[in-house]
Amino acid sequence: xxxxxxxxxxxxxxxxxxxxxxxxxxxxxxxxxxxxxxxxxxxxxxxxxxxxxxxxxxxxxxxxxxxxxxxxxxxxxxxxxxxxxxxxxxxxxxxxxxxxxxxxxxxxxxxxxxxxxxxxxxxxxxxxxxxxxxxxxxxxxxxxxxxxxxxxxxxxxxxxxxxxxxxxxxxxxxxxxxxxxxxxxxxxxxxxxxxxxxxxxxxxxxxxxxxxxxxxxxxxxxxxxxxxxxxxxxxxxxxxxxxxxxxxxxxxxxxxxxxxxxxxxxxxxxxxxxxxxxxxxxxxxxxxxxxxxxxxxxxxxxxxxxxxxxxxxxxxxxxxxxxxxxxxxxxxxxxxxxxxxxxxxxxxxxxxxxxxxxxxxxxxxxxxxxxxxxxxxxxxx
Amino acid sequence: xxxxxxxxxxxxxxxxxxxxxxxxxxxxxxxxxxxxxxxxxxxxxxxxxxxxxxxxxxxxxxxxxxxxxxxxxxxxxxxxxxxxxxxxxxxxxxxxxxxxxxxxxxxxxxxxxxxxxxxxxxxxxxxxxxxxxxxxxxxxxxxxxxxxxxxxxxxxxxxxxxxxxxxxxxxxxxxxxxxxxxxxxxxxxxxxxxxxxxxxxxxxxxxxxxxxxxxxxxxxxxxxxxxxxxxxxxxxxxxxxxxxxxxxxxxxxxxxxxxxxxxxxxxxxxxxxxxxxxxxxxxxx
Numbered sequence: 059x060x061x062x063x064x065x066x067x068x069x070x071x072x073x074x075x076x077x078x079x080x081x082x083x084x085x086x087x088x089x090x091x092x093x094x095x096x097x098x099x100x101x102x103x104x105x106x107x108x109x110x111x112x113x114x115x116x117x118x119x120x121x122x123x124x125x126x127x128x129x130x131x132x133x134x135x136x137x138x139x140x141x142x143x144x145x146x147x148x149x150x151x152x153x154x155x156x157x158x159x160x161x162x163x164x165x166x167x168x169x170x171x172x173x174x175x176x177x178x179x180x181x182x183x184x185x186x187x188x189x190x191x192x193x194x195x196x197x198x199x200x201x202x203x204x205x206x207x208x209x210x211x212x213x214x215x216x217x218x219x220x221x222x223x224x225x226x227x228x229x230x231x232x233x234x235x236x237x238x239x240x241x242x243x244x245x246x247x248x249x250x251x252x253x254x255x256x257x258x259x260x261x262x263x264x265x266x267x268x269x270x271x272x273x274x275x276x277x278x279x280x281x282x283x284x285x286x287x288x289x290x291x292x293x294x295x296x297x298x299x300x301x302x303x304x305x306x307x308x309x310x311x312x313x314x315x316x317x318x319x320x321x322x323x324x325x326x327x328x329x330x331x332x333x334x335x336x337x338x339x340x341x342x343x344x345x346x347x348x349x350x351x352x353x354x355x356x357x358x359x360x361x362x363x364x365x366x367x368x369x370x371x372x373x374x375x376x377x378x379x380x381x382x383x384x385x386x387x388x389x390x391x392x393x394x395x396x397x398x399x400x401x402x403x404x405x406x407x408x409x410x411x412x413x414x415x416x417x418x419x420x421x422x423x424x425x426x427x428x429x430x431x432x433x434x435x436x437x438x439x
Numbered sequence: 440x441x442x443x444x445x446x447x448x449x450x451x452x453x454x455x456x457x458x459x460x461x462x463x464x465x466x467x468x469x470x471x472x473x474x475x476x477x478x479x480x481x482x483x484x485x486x487x488x489x490x491x492x493x494x495x496x497x498x499x500x501x502x503x504x505x506x507x508x509x510x511x512x513x514x515x516x517x518x519x520x521x522x523x524x525x526x527x528x529x530x531x532x533x534x535x536x537x538x539x540x541x542x543x544x545x546x547x548x549x550x551x552x553x554x555x556x557x558x559x560x561x562x563x564x565x566x567x568x569x570x571x572x573x574x575x576x577x578x579x580x581x582x583x584x585x586x587x588x589x590x591x592x593x594x595x596x597x598x599x600x601x602x603x604x605x606x607x608x609x610x611x612x613x614x615x616x617x618x619x620x621x622x623x624x625x626x627x628x629x630x631x632x633x634x635x636x637x638x639x640x641x642x643x644x645x646x647x648x649x650x651x652x653x654x655x656x657x658x659x660x661x662x663x664x665x666x667x668x669x670x671x672x673x674x675x676x677x678x679x680x681x682x683x684x685x686x687x688x689x690x691x692x693x694x695x696x697x698x699x700x701x702x703x704x705x706x707x708x709x710x711x712x713x714x715x716x717x718x719x720x721x722x723x724x
Contacts, residue, residue: 082534083566163601164657168561170532177658178506194532194562238549247508248529248546304541307548308587320545379565386607387567 059411062358064343065113069106070357073367075099077399080195080375084382084392095295096319096331100198104257105332106361107205108212108264112272115213120272122217129210136206140189142369143199147186150196150376151175157380166380170194174246181245190244192251196372201252204241205261208254212262220266227262230255235323236313249322256324260332267336284337291334359407370406374399458667462636463660469631471668472616474623475675476590478553483673488523491515492550494531494543495558495594510662511556518670527552535559536568540580547584555584556665558629560596564611574614581622592625592669593618594661598633625672627665636660 060066075090076099092098115128122128151172158166167176171193175182185191189200216223233239234256240249271278298304310317319327347354360367378395385391453466482489493508508528515524529546533539539562547555563573584591595615602608612630619626 082537082562083568087537161601163599165561165564165597165599165602168597169565170562171530174506174530194530197532245506246530247527251532306583307544308551310548314548318545318548319541321542322545382567383565 059415060358060362062347062354064347065106065109066358066361067343067347067354068102068357069110069361069364070359070367071361072099072102072106073360073364073371073403074357074400076103076198076368077371077375077403078396080372081378081382081395081399083387084378084396085389086392086396094299095292095335096298097295097328097335098321100252100321101260101324101328101332102335103198103364104201104205104260105264105267105336107202108261108266109268110264111206111209111213111261112265112268125214125217128213132206132209132213135209136203139199139206139365140203142365143189143196143203144187146199146369146372147193147196149373150193151186153373153376153380161384166383169379171246178245185244185246188244190242190250191246192243194251195375197251199368199372200250201254201257204254205258208258209261212258212265216262216265216269220269223262224266227259231259231324235315235325238315238323240322251322253323256322259329260324263333281337281340285340288334288337288339291331292338295331295334356404359411360403363407363410366410367403367406371399371403374402456667459663460659463632463663465632465635465664469635470628470664471671472619472626472628473668473672473675474619474625476554476592476625476669476672478588478590479669480673482553483519483522488525489515489519489554490550490552491524491526491554491556492547492552493526493528493556493558494546495561507658507662510659511665514662514666515669518666519673532562534563534566534568534573535580536563536566536572536576540576540583543580544583547587547589552589554669555589555591556594556669557591558594558596558661560611560615564596564608567607570607570610570614573611574618577615577618578622581618581624585622585624590624592627592665592672594627594665595630597657598630598637600637603634625668627661627668629661629664632660632664633657 075092078084078086078090079092079099081087087093090099111132114131116122123131154166154169154172155176158164167173171191174191175186182191189203192200212223212227215226234253239255240253241255243249271281304319305317307314307318307320315323315325317327318325321328343354378399381395382391453468455464456467456470457464459465479489491511493511506528508526512524512526515526516522527550531539531542531546533542543557559577560573581591581593593615595612596608616626616628
């Protein structure tokens with residue numbers, strides 16, 4: 059088990075933010091950073107995923123691991139993320155249906171895109187498995203599946219040439235913005251909520267940031283010097299968010315997505331704002347960690363087990379929505395829902411690590427060189 | 440309390456709208472309020488296809504022929520012979536009060552339709568967002584659509600027995616009605632229509648009670664009801680009061696429309712004037 063560190067900490071922070079933001083209307087929502095900027099926790103999550111891929115595909119000494127190992131590791135991770143998405147979709151749909159039956163309330167069947175499944179299960183079941191039917195709030199993992207699936211290419215190209223990787227990634231991003239390329243939804247019309255063709259850029263940026271700062275002291279110092287710039291960007295973001303100033307997409311010139319604040323296509327404004335956030339907050343963990351030991355341990359624990367925590371968080375936030383709906387909400391309910399949710403997330407992280415620590419009866423000879431038997435819990439993205 | 444929280448009073452003996460399928464028949468006053476649809480009319484005059492963007496919980500635009508958007512398209516083409524109607528459908532996850540309005544704008548900008556049919560309120564009701572925040576955000580979004588010369592029809596949320604006495608929910612439905620009236624846009628009273636249908640002892644009304652299914656009927660009726668509201672709204676006169684249809688002149692929306700006649704642009708003075716409607720029900724604790 060890793061010691062608490064900045065990456066796990068911020069990842070845990072992103073997970074908690076996503077959990078709270080996925081119970082819309084709750085009191086704590088307005089205290090999350092997503093309300094005070096152009097980008098939000100989704101960007102942070104994907105960027106750190108890229109960063110972690112860089113860590114996971116190197117040995118303890120920092121040397122790149124063999125190519126085949128990298129491909130297999132990321133392939134195995136793709137399977138895990140896909141499995142998680144299918145599992146939480148099945149559970150979420152059952153929760154929605156069960157809740158509608160129990161409360162005798164068909165309104166619940168129309169919950170964020172679920173209506174399609176219940177009105178048209180034959181097509182939609184296929185769509186669920188193909189990841190082309192996504193429920194609202196359950197659309198990050200489909201993106202993550204695609205990103206981890208292409209991650210072997212990212213890592214291997216990055217080992218050949220980082221400039222080439224960045225150029226390829228930027229070209230794909232730019233073309234997707236201009237031509238509005240996206241993965242289609244099916245059987246519903248429309249596109250994916252998170253366009254993997256655009257969001258891959260953040261994964262690549264996370265990966266490259268880790269690779270580059272690992273080796274270059276000069277780059278690290280340059281980043282630190284750019285911190286004031288980051289603070290300016292963050293301040294502008296706060297002003298724009300609080301005053302709700304954003305371009306009107308009907309008035310934006312072509313190519314429209316370059317100018318609007320679009321989440322699906324990760325429009326440049328969101329990207330710039332996020333980079334500003336990274337610059338502004340890069341040193342914060344080192345600053346606060348000694349003073350908030352417990353918080354750092356808690357959030358790092360969540361971050362270490364991000365997939366399990368994210369999955370549980372998705373289901374818990376759905377359950378929280380139902381509780382709020384049925385009880386009518388209110389401060390007391392919100393405190394209970396969010397509080398018990400955070401405790402449950404903490405337990406999830408602890409439980410996953412307890413399971414992986416437990417000696418297994420049929421265990422083969424321990425292989426000290428790699429931790430390939432438990433890529434999920436310890437090292438992988 | 441249930442009677443007080445009913446969005447519309449129920450005139451006992453109004454005739455059912457015979458243009459609808461027997462199982463979807465509802466009196467006109469329960470079904471819609473009308474207002475003019477300029478952009479669609481313009482498209483009709485230019486004899487070009489009408490582009491409709493259907494948005495909302497049942498609007499995922501399913502591939503099956505049974506889906507609501509396909510039904511809407513069929514019903515519209517039936518009601519408007521010789522007119523080609525292209526319905527694009529999108530689900531809209533998220534709450535109007537927090538961000539869904541922004542997504543709606545992106546969708547509208549992407550498609551530039553003549554008409555938006557927006558089934559609204561479900562997600563906000565499920566999240567129990569503040570009624571006022573919802574009303575304001577909805578009003579803003581409707582104004583935005585109108586300000587770009589695009590017509591919009593609202594559909595209020597579904598009726599369900601279990602929420603018939605829920606003051607918050609009925610207030611939500613009423614807020615959609617108020618916004619429609621304030622902005623002079625047609626409204627499909629899905630809530631009132633389903634409430635009415637649930638009292639008819641037809642064999643298929645079971646979907647609204649216990650052991651419901653989200654079945655064909657509810658969605659087909661909604662498509663028919665939306666179509667009826669759209670076609671009747673198209674018959675609204677430009678400025679004169681004498682309507683072609685007998686039932687067209689009855690509604691509040693029409694009166695509002697005449698009062699503000701000719702101004703398609705949004706009136707900033709109207710923004711935020713909340714609760715002009717009937718006695719607001721108390722908020723649920």
